[in-house]
Amino acid sequence: MDATQRLAAIEEIKRLKAKYFLGVDTQDWDLFRREIFVEKTSFQLSEFREEPYHGMEKVLAMFGQGLAGKYSVHHGHMPIIELTSDTTARGLWAMEDRIYLSGDGAAQGTLVLHGFGHYHETYAKQADGWRIETIRLTRLRLETRTIA
Amino acid sequence: MNEIERLLAIEEIKQLKAKYFLGIDTHDWDLWRREVWAPDAKLEVPELGSCVEGRDTLVDWVMERSANQVSVHHGHMPIIELTSDTTAKGLWAMEDRIYRPKDHPDYADGAFILGFGHYRETYVKLDIGWRIASTLLTRLRVTRHRIS
Numbered sequence: 001m002d003a004t005q006r007l008a009a010i011e012e013i014k015r016l017k018a019k020y021f022l023g024v025d026t027q028d029w030d031l032f033r034r035e036i037f038v039e040k041t042s043f044q045l046s047e048f049r050e051e052p053y054h055g056m057e058k059v060l061a062m063f064g065q066g067l068a069g070k071y072s073v074h075h076g077h078m079p080i081i082e083l084t085s086d087t088t089a090r091g092l093w094a095m096e097d098r099i100y101l102s103g104d105g106a107a108q109g110t111l112v113l114h115g116f117g118h119y120h121e122t123y124a125k126q127a128d129g130w131r132i133e134t135i136r137l138t139r140l141r142l143e144t145r146t147i148a
Numbered sequence: 149m150n151e152i153e154r155l156l157a158i159e160e161i162k163q164l165k166a167k168y169f170l171g172i173d174t175h176d177w178d179l180w181r182r183e184v185w186a187p188d189a190k191l192e193v194p195e196l197g198s199c200v201e202g203r204d205t206l207v208d209w210v211m212e213r214s215a216n217q218v219s220v221h222h223g224h225m226p227i228i229e230l231t232s233d234t235t236a237k238g239l240w241a242m243e244d245r246i247y248r249p250k251d252h253p254d255y256a257d258g259a260f261i262l263g264f265g266h267y268r269e270t271y272v273k274l275d276i277g278w279r280i281a282s283t284l285l286t287r288l289r290v291t292r293h294r295i296s
Contacts, residue, residue, distance in 0.1 A: 004151045004152050004155070005151070007155050008151055008154075008155060011155060011158060014225070015226075015227045015228070017225065018225035018226065018227045018239070018241070019227060021224075021225055021241060022225075022227070022239065022266070025241075025288055026288075071288060072288075073243075073264040073288055073289060075224045075225065075241055075243065076224065076225055077224065098264070098289075100289060147291060147293075148293070
């Protein structure tokens with residue numbers, strides 16, 4: 001893989017992760033099936049549970065249950081992406097998220113979870129492009145507050 | 149267009165959007181006219197029921213709404229896709245903060261507004277470089293706060 005191909009792969013992986021954030025916040029689970037996860041993906045929410053969720057449908061069910069009736073905003077920053085072969089890579093993203101547990105934006109009294117942490121990930125290049133293979137989410141801090 | 153030209157175009161479009169953010173937050177409307185928008189650019193903001201067309205009309209419209217307020221706009225995680233050698237589309241996650249003084253006409257609407265959403269855009273490459281051809285701003289969440 002030459003330098004240009006390496007840069008193109010890194011750009012594609014950044015775009016892949018951007019689609020992940022778009023999919024979570026617009027709750028577009030089909031986007032995950034089509035363009036984001038490998039079928040055997042795994043997701044470890046280390047703050048809540050040691051055992052990762054295994055497989056596309058279990059991970060998407062966990063997202064769907066966790067976010068049903070809520071609004072979320074997830075942003076990723078400062079990716080560190082490293083190709084480990086022509087078809088595999090790993091990455092680390094700083095993240096900030098807000099999850100609004102109820103109500104609409106202007107409503108006073110809405111509970112907000114505001115968190116910071118890191119995604120530790122691996123990626124695989126399939127015939128149809130790069131996909132996320134594994135995710136482990138670690139938290140630096142989680143604040144809970146009510147909109148005044 | 150070869151791979152390195154494609155990567156360079158993506159980088160130029162990221163810098164173009166960075167100038168958009170710099171211009172709006174520093175109120176540098178000359179930068180907006182010179183380096184950001186295509187002459188027949190379109191800006192659509194459904195939450196305000198607004199769609200303005202033409203660079204000069206568009207810049208005047210944003211300038212009027214921005215007078216006498218401080219704003220901070222950040223864009224994250226671009227998904228940029230070239231659709232030809234001279235056209236592209238893009239999606240950016242965004243976060244903005246608007247601070248209004250007591251004598252601002254829209255002060256009652258909120259002294260501090262915190263918003264999250266996405267820009268869905270198209271770009272065009274002119275002789276003088278890439279410019280924004282159209283922007284559609286959709287919102288995930290907007291919260292309005294009073295500052296005592």
